[in-house]
Amino acid sequence: MADSEFQAIQDRKVRDEQMRNMINRKLVESGERERLKELLRERLIECGWRDQLKAHCKDVVRQKGLENITVDDLVAEITPKGRSLVPDQVKKELLQRIRSFLASQTNI
Amino acid sequence: MNSGGCDHLSAFKEEKGIEPFRIIFSYFISCCSRESRKRKALALQCHTCRQMSPRLHSCLHCVFFGCFGAKHIHQHAKSKNHELSMDLTYGAILCRVCSDYVYDREIEELFRTQQRKSALLLGMLNPFSPWEPSEMEVELLHQNPKRRKIDGNSTIGLRGLINLGNTCFMNCIVQALTHTPLLRDYFLSDQHKCQMTQESQQCLVCEMSRLFQEFYSGVRTPHTPYRLLHLVWTHARHLAGYEQQDAHEFLIAALDVIHQHCKASRNKEDADGNTAQVCDCIIDRIFTGGLQSDVTCQECNILYTFRLEMSPRLSTPSGISPWISAPRKTTLHLVSWSDPCATDSHTLISAVFSNGLDRFEEATSLTYCLRRFTRPEHLGSTAKIKCSKCHNYQESTKQLTMKKLPLVACFHLKRFEHSTGYHKKISTYVSFPEELDMTPFMSASRDNNNGYSHQVIQEAASGLTSENKYSLYAVVNHRGTADTGHYTCFIRQHKSHWFRCEDHLITKASLDYEVLKSEGYLLFYHKQILDYE
Numbered sequence: 001m002a003d004s005e006f007q008a009i010q011d012r013k014v015r016d017e018q019m020r021n022m023i024n025r026k027l028v029e030s031g032e033r034e035r036l037k038e039l040l041r042e043r044l045i046e047c048g049w050r051d052q053l054k055a056h057c058k059d060v061v062r063q064k065g066l067e068n069i070t071v072d073d074l075v076a077e078i079t080p081k082g083r084s085l086v087p088d089q090v091k092k093e094l095l096q097r098i099r100s101f102l103a104s105q106t107n108i
Numbered sequence: 109m110n111s112g113g114c115d116h117l118s119a120f121k122e123e124k125g126i127e128p129f130r131i132i133f134s135y136f137i138s139c140c141s142r143e144s145r146k147r148k149a150l151a152l153q154c155h156t157c158r159q160m161s162p163r164l165h166s167c168l169h170c171v172f173f174g175c176f177g178a179k180h181i182h183q184h185a186k187s188k189n190h191e192l193s194m195d196l197t198y199g200a201i202l203c204r205v206c207s208d209y210v211y212d213r214e215i216e217e218l219f220r221t222q223q224r225k226s227a228l229l230l231g232m233l234n235p236f237s238p239w240e241p242s243e244m245e246v247e248l249l250h251q252n253p254k255r256r257k258i259d260g261n262s263t264i265g266l267r268g269l270i271n272l273g274n275t276c277f278m279n280c281i282v283q284a285l286t287h288t289p290l291l292r293d294y295f296l297s298d299q300h301k302c303q304m305t306q307e308s309q310q311c312l313v314c315e316m317s318r319l320f321q322e323f324y325s326g327v328r329t330p331h332t333p334y335r336l337l338h339l340v341w342t343h344a345r346h347l348a349g350y351e352q353q354d355a356h357e358f359l360i361a362a363l364d365v366i367h368q369h370c371k372a373s374r375n376k377e378d379a380d381g382n383t384a385q386v387c388d389c390i391i392d393r394i395f396t397g398g399l400q401s402d403v404t405c406q407e408c409n410i411l412y413t414f415r416l417e418m419s420p421r422l423s424t425p426s427g428i429s430p431w432i433s434a435p436r437k438t439t440l441h442l443v444s445w446s447d448p449c450a451t452d453s454h455t456l457i458s459a460v461f462s463n464g465l466d467r468f469e470e471a472t473s474l475t476y477c478l479r480r481f482t483r484p485e486h487l488g489s490t491a492k493i494k495c496s497k498c499h500n501y502q503e504s505t506k507q508l509t510m511k512k513l514p515l516v517a518c519f520h521l522k523r524f525e526h527s528t529g530y531h532k533k534i535s536t537y538v539s540f541p542e543e544l545d546m547t548p549f550m551s552a553s554r555d556n557n558n559g560y561s562h563q564v565i566q567e568a569a570s571g572l573t574s575e576n577k578y579s580l581y582a583v584v585n586h587r588g589t590a591d592t593g594h595y596t597c598f599i600r601q602h603k604s605h606w607f608r609c610e611d612h613l614i615t616k617a618s619l620d621y622e623v624l625k626s627e628g629y630l631l632f633y634h635k636q637i638l639d640y641e
């Protein structure tokens with residue numbers, strides 16, 4: 001890989017990171033992040049995600065025993081399943097909301 | 109896992125009190141002003157790697173933020189010997205010594221208060237909080253240790269009903285009501301506080317509660333609903349007797365009696381002495397929505413907007429019951445209402461439906477009926493309105509749209525025609541979807557140039573606006589003629605299992621080949637997304 005090419009990729013990475021941080025800041029600053037969190041929570045309850053995951057957590061805790069498991073073990077154990085169970089519809093809706101939020105922010 | 113805090117946390121609280129928790133929580137988790145949100149937005153990054161990581165923690169002993177994922181908070185805690193830190197998303201407290209999160213009632217209570225305050229400021233009136241049993245409920249749970257787990261294949265809730273002599277019309281409605289998710293939640297969580305304390309034996313709501321207990325008790329033998337029948341006969345005299353009755357009429361009567369018994373002794377007036385506009389009983393909370401009627405004077409183009417309640421409970425002429433109608437032909441519903449805005453509160457009489465035979469070929473789907481219901485309609489010379497601007501009786505254009513969607517929409521396809529001398533049944537197949545999007549029929553979709561805005565329809569088609577979507581959960585069918593016939597129904601159990609109920613018989617059914625192909629009479633849809641009120 002040529003040096004210039006490497007440099008370009010590095011630059012891009014930095015720019016992406018700056019962009020990500022800026023978007024995050026906007027979301028926090030406006031309170032939109034809290035609203036999105038609440039929306040996501042509602043949707044995940046409605047589609048049964050919360051119940052399913054809760055049942056799974058209970059199974060894991062029962063299997064290993066409450067004394068022998070940490071929150072982090074539990075998080076590690078359920079994360080793959082939790083991610084895969086989020087309906088595409090919910091992801092789409094959230095993405096749409098973030099998009100229209102960003103579109104409404106003229107100064108980005 | 110430790111649910112009762114830890115010595116390290118207790119020692120910390122002993123020394124510094126609860127204030128440090130409150131400060132971090134209100135500045136970096138649930139902010140109560142735009143100023144503090146701004147500060148939070150700038151501060152939220154790991155002091156080691158400078159990333160805005162998702163699981164950022166704050167040290168409770170010094171000013172340090174570190175991320176959890178790359179273990180920067182762990183490294184800090186270890187090198188500085190700082191035991192406790194707080195997760196900056198939810199406020200959970202991490203103890204390095206115990207290597208786990210620890211919990212404390214007092215702190216959690218503080219957080220909840222703070223969270224509510226902040227949510228309120230962002231316009232979220234009622235953010236979700238998980239159910240927590242009250243002391244009484246904990247007591248009850250201890251006293252009754254038997255638990256019943258209901259999984260996706262459980263048949264609990266399915267129960268046949270004995271036919272007491274032409275009572276299939278009632279059995280079908282009972283099946284549909286007992287499978288209405290929100291009614292089930294209401295009754296199984298024992299929320300009915302009887303208003304007829306002197307004569308609760310006479311209360312139809314109490315009887316419904318017992319019925320739900322019967323249905324969800326797990327007993328598989330058919331239930332005999334004679335008490336229900338008796339109560340209906342007592343309270344809705346026009347349904348008494350052993351003749352076949354109309355299932356739709358029974359539904360209206362049952363919902364209305366339940367509504368009356370819910371508020372039997374309650375003061376019907378609000379503080380200002382006005383009769384409350386919308387009833388808050390469980391029936392109205394679930395089944396009542398609002399319509400908007402826009403009437404335009406043809407002469408001066410002025411627009412009058414009216415609000416109407418729509419509920420299967422209300423019968424004509426004070427509201428629109430069967431609020432969807434007619435797969436076919438000239439069902440003329442007279443609806444009258446008064447204009448709440450006008451000073452001389454005149455009454456408008458108008459025709460909701462007035463479609464000639466010529467249109468009936470098209471009326472083969474529920475969506476068609478809805479489109480017809482909500483499209484602008486010219487009111488001719490026989491239905492003039494008195495315009496308060498040009499002070500004269502004028503012809504007008506009227507459009508009905510849905511202002512507030514009910515949680516459960518019940519569609520009645522008018523298959524029976526009763527005129528003097530003859531009874532007729534229309535058996536035309538009318539298709540109906542499993543999933544119904546009401547967006548195009550909403551008042552918000554109404555475009556000022558008559559019709560719907562293009563954009564809304566496109567949005568609805570792309571499936572992104574799911575707020576107005578409904579799912580089918582029960583279908584009542586009628587077999588036979590207008591004079592003699594038999595009612596059966598299909599009900600949905602869990603998310604996607606369908607069953608056919610014919611009095612005491614319950615059999616598995618296919619959604620695509622049986623339910624959606626059936627000659628529907630009453631269609632029950634529930635809203636997919638509930639707004640938390």
Ligand SMILES: [Zn+2]
Nearest residue numbers: 154157175180
């Ligand atoms: Zn870090």
Ligand SMILES: [Zn+2]
Nearest residue numbers: 167170172190
């Ligand atoms: Zn520290």
Ligand SMILES: [Zn+2]
Nearest residue numbers: 114116203206
């Ligand atoms: Zn500890």
Ligand SMILES: [Zn+2]
Nearest residue numbers: 302311313314
């Ligand atoms: Zn009662």
Ligand SMILES: [Zn+2]
Nearest residue numbers: 367387389392
């Ligand atoms: Zn009511």
Ligand SMILES: [Zn+2]
Nearest residue numbers: 405408495498
């Ligand atoms: Zn006029």
